[in-house]
Amino acid sequence: MPGDDRLEQLRQRTRYAPADVESGVFGRWEDARIFHPEPEGDASENFSIAIPPPNVTGVLHMGHALNGSIQDVVIRLKRMQGRRSKWIFGTDHAGIATQVQVEKQLATEGSSRQEIGREAFVGRVWEWRERFGSTIVEQFKRLGASADYEDERFTMDDEYVRAVMHVFVRLYEKGLIYRDNYMVNWDPGLGSAISDLEVEQRNVEDVLYSIDYPLESGSGSITIATVRPETMLADTAIAVNPDDERYTRLIGETAILPLVGRRLTIIPDDYVDPDFGTGALKITPGHDPNDFEIGRKHGLEVVSAIGEDGRMTADAGEQFAGMEVEAARQAVVAALDEQGLISARRPYQHDVPYSHRSGRRIEPLISLQWFCDMDKLAEPAIAAAKDGRLRFHPEKPWTKVYLDWLENIRPWCVSRQLWWGHQLPVWYCDDEAHTYVGEKAPDKCPECGGPVTRAPDVLDTWFSSALWPFATLGWPKETPQLAAFYPTDVLVTARDIIFLWVARMVMMGVEFTGELPFTDVPITSVIQAPDGRRMSKSLGTGIDPLDEIDEHGADAVRFGLLAMSSTQDVRYSEKRVKQGSDLANKLWNASRFVILNVDEVAAEPRPETVEDRWILSRLERATDDITALLESFQFSRAALALYDVLWGEVCDWYIELVKPRLYDKEADRSALSANLLHVLERVLTLLHPLMPFVTEEIWSFLPGERGLLAASGWPESNSAAIDPDAERVVGDLIEAVTAVRRWRDEVRVPAAKRVRARIAADGYEKTAAHLAQLARLELLEGEVNGDVETSVAIPGGAVQIYGAEDIDAGEAEKRRQEKREQLKGEIKRAKGKLANEQFVSKAPPEVVQAERDKLARFQAELEELGE
């Protein structure tokens, strides 16, 4: 139990100061090691969440803060519900992002990765990781995240790397991973291929050139339209629609490619839209994805005019070789102009692929890369969502979004020309005549016995991320961790990585463990800047959650984020965070009031009065509601429901109702004390998953030995305490108090003035004293001299006011008249509705009855108000 000095300290702390308590509270949790479960039991009885691993170079942003808050709510709830709960924590090596960071650092030293070489560079990245890798971990702690920090993982850990190698080799052996010359999205900024998902379309304005290609026959020319004249150097055909009468006679003829002189056959293909441009399409299989397909279909030659260095190749011709693409375009246009071959140019807006990584325009080109065939892997991932084993929250529209993508999935280019990442477990003979794929390096080529060299490429970061839920638990070894916590239960993420990550985890999880890696996927809001733009550093629209924590406290930030989030994107609202800090302060003060005023007793409630029964009933309902809302991932509604219960019901009404009893030092206050403590204890418990710091701090001031709130039990709802009678009686009381207060305010009764009155209404037998106290009435008993001055309508009748000298009589009568009119209107409306035979016969009986009850009530109130 708290000592006198602690209580004195509490008495003096009239405001909740998050900065003074948060680190201490977090330290208590860490010391108690309650975030670290031992791996016992199996996954069906235990509960686990794998965090979307933040980039090891990252810093906490609003997305993390919301996502982390949600996961923490879920894991704390389950932990309190008695499940052995593990929040799997760690960081992602984030190949490209990290490599870019370290390259920047090298650039400031006047060096480069090429200069220091691969081995030294990778060493530098590891150094970087040692120095800065813990930043984001500490930031998650600031948020209060109850992850298992004792068991932190990193996607480049030795064990994790082994899992990645194992998966690659197994997929290769199954024939799902293969090497191919194929059209890829080449990112000239990174000097690497990237996947389709890392490409974004941007709308830009280009010039659409019309270029005349002379016919070999000498009888005129055929005109094509293009926005990329420089790629003409790699043209190998011209296509027209077979039904396009303008060109049917030319099909099979040959045109001569200007500047190059190559002979281009004019071929028919349905792909060509006769209505676009000139209706004739230059075919460049080496640099356009469509043309690549057409080229394959027609067996066309493939010419690569642009190289992986982003410059024109020798095949582009002596005149252009070595030029940057932009320069080559100018040069080609100039050369064509010289020959008078450009017959038109007009501005043209269209979508063009850009690299999401480097921001550079994608150069589609043909490259020898490693691909993963996804069709077979997708099948069970599709089935799982279709039969409901995998559930998105909300189900619409994400289930369909997920399925649409999987049902149209294409091969995944998994190799990257980077240095930081999981190097492919692939070895080539020196001339690449033989390829060996295996988890261990061969001494020599198994086929020819020659020396081997490891493939320089690394894997797409998302390849390793796809294994996160099980590779973090020791897979492919059958570890106790894996048995206890895999499959995980819930995966919390924003929609932007449903394809990049979620779907791939599902596919890899099923393929390699035979089980779905998780079953429930709540999709979170994206938090936008207050002006509706994207939050981003480059736009200057970012808001740092740590600044917000410093200013308002972690609980406030968590509450604010949870309250503002929904299934929609939302603008960041500092007001919601403020609401959270107000709530923390309110809870703090209500708790001070209770703790400093109760007699020290156990917290087993003993209802004595109707308000006791009322609050206990309301709390049970709240317990049910909050539990259901949290379990169905409706965090915003849960947050606001908690706010209403604590602020509205507990503070505004229950505490106010019991004050007279509490201040009566003569009375036996043990039952009331028990009830107050019970109410406080319940509120703290329900609020703890959302606002862990302030609730834990207050918990430590409660009498008795309780241990940590974070390790306490979650309440089972007790339906025996539900008391509709008490809820009705106190509900009416609340309405009546409010009605009288409104009247007082409107007729300008001085705030402190007690008004003589009597209650002419049923249902206030137990609450008359409360009504008198809260509405500042002096209740008259027996026969009363003098006339009723006025009356105020309350549920079940009215309060009659006697000789209140201070009231504004005109205002009072005006007020009564307005109320009469309003009641008459309602009565007319209700009567009309009930007179409608269709309504009475077709609406459900309870709806009709409710309408009748309402009518009776309005009529009673009108009668009490008189004429």
Place this chain on the structure above:
RNA sequence: GGGCGGUUAGCUCAGUUGGUCAGAGCGCCUGCCUUACAAGCAGGAGGUCGCCCGUUCGAGCCGGGCACCGCCCACCA
């Protein structure tokens, strides 16, 4: 080109299967330093639920259309 979402109080947003006079926070107005909290208490004003048709006894909620705004997917030069 497909698909999806939004449009509710001055602002930011809730409104679960259609059924009490449509809600919250903030802001605004009025009155209160009432011994937990002035980061508070009490009260109030403010909305043709984007527009049009329809289904229904009854529509913010369901169906059709329209208008703006936004997002995702997509290989029309």
